[in-house]
Amino acid sequence: MTERTLILLRHGQSEWNALNLFTGWVDVRLTNLGALEAERGGALLREKGLLPDVLHTSLLTRAIQTANIALDAADRAWIPVHRDWRLNERHYGDLQGKNKAETQEQYGEEQFMEWRRSFDVPPPVISDENEYSQAGDPRYAGIDAEMPKTEALKNVIDRLMPYWNGPIADDLNAGKTVLVTAHGNSLRALVKHLEGIGDDEISSLNIPTGIPLVYKLNDQLEAIGKGEYLDPEAAAAGAAAVASQGSKEEQ
Template identity: 45%
Template sequence: MKRAQNTLDIILKDMNLDNLPVHKSWKLNERHYGALQGLNKDDVKNKYGNDQFLKWRRSYDVPPPSLDKNDKSNPNNDPLYKEEKESLPLTECLKDTYERVIPYWMEVIQPALNDNAIIIAAHGNSLRALCKKLFDLSDENIVQLEIPTGNPLLINLNNSCKITSASYLDPSRSEKLPKIDT
């Protein structure tokens, strides 16, 4: 989450908006890759095979092996999260990430929209989960969605929180976006 926070700090400073309130939540953290967290992709492929690697990485509902609860990198033992009332996950598939991100969207972000512009600085899989909701993507179609790193996605919503337009800030580095139902 630190990279997302640093990115937001840079954006706000460049826009002379660094005095705006910033809301942080672990609910927007990157997906937890469990026992694979912090491992090199090539090492994972060599150990488990490319097919299994892709299944864990790109499927909607197949989580990687869970982190052992006694592992020193268990986020539940991190002082950063000591105030959290609920247990943090020890592994997640994209479906789990969706089930974490969307309630935060519904309860915190969506009510704050009210004709306001909001910046959500987060990591790829939490953004993919949010895009699944906003673009109304099926479980099958979300696995195809690619979100390029460092290229802001501008989404305009109507009063019903339905997308009216969406585009990447840098079209030369954009990925194909899902069709918007108007």
């Protein structure tokens, strides 16, 4: 068996993570803290000798910035890059631009959690006229019928798996160490697949910003054990902070 290495990295803190706003496909940048997180993520890769041969990112600036900063810190800024909308964050529909704590207060915890963490119930659809809609954004020209206006985690899995089974699998099968920089929910979708997590259990899984999560895979690209965060303590604290983003005290 040839062991393959996959590294997952959620972008560092974004401007809208800092403001506690539902972001989805809205293209916001990293904060200074987010850039520092990305740099630390890259330094961890270098320290552990986990050097990516190829990068796959979403089309969103916060993931692209994170990859650039992390790879620079790991002395791997030169590796080939593939960017694809299938790695984008879950489209948060009409919730995009809304404050998470205010949304929980307005609609109640049950509805808030259903929209945020249920497996297959998407938030309300965003209209093309909404200021946070991506309709007409040139980076999505050509997606047409597949362009989402809202998504649940299930929809993210459906649109992400062809990319996992295609370009990412090709690089892994070629023996390359693959870095994927993406988002809280697109990475939850990948972790669900890799660790065989059930539709109900996945609701309690949260991905922290900026900490590399490493998988060893077998020839069938199945995970050998669970993924390991390179800084487990910081990862646990970061995941807990993500989990509590609906409560006012966390802001």
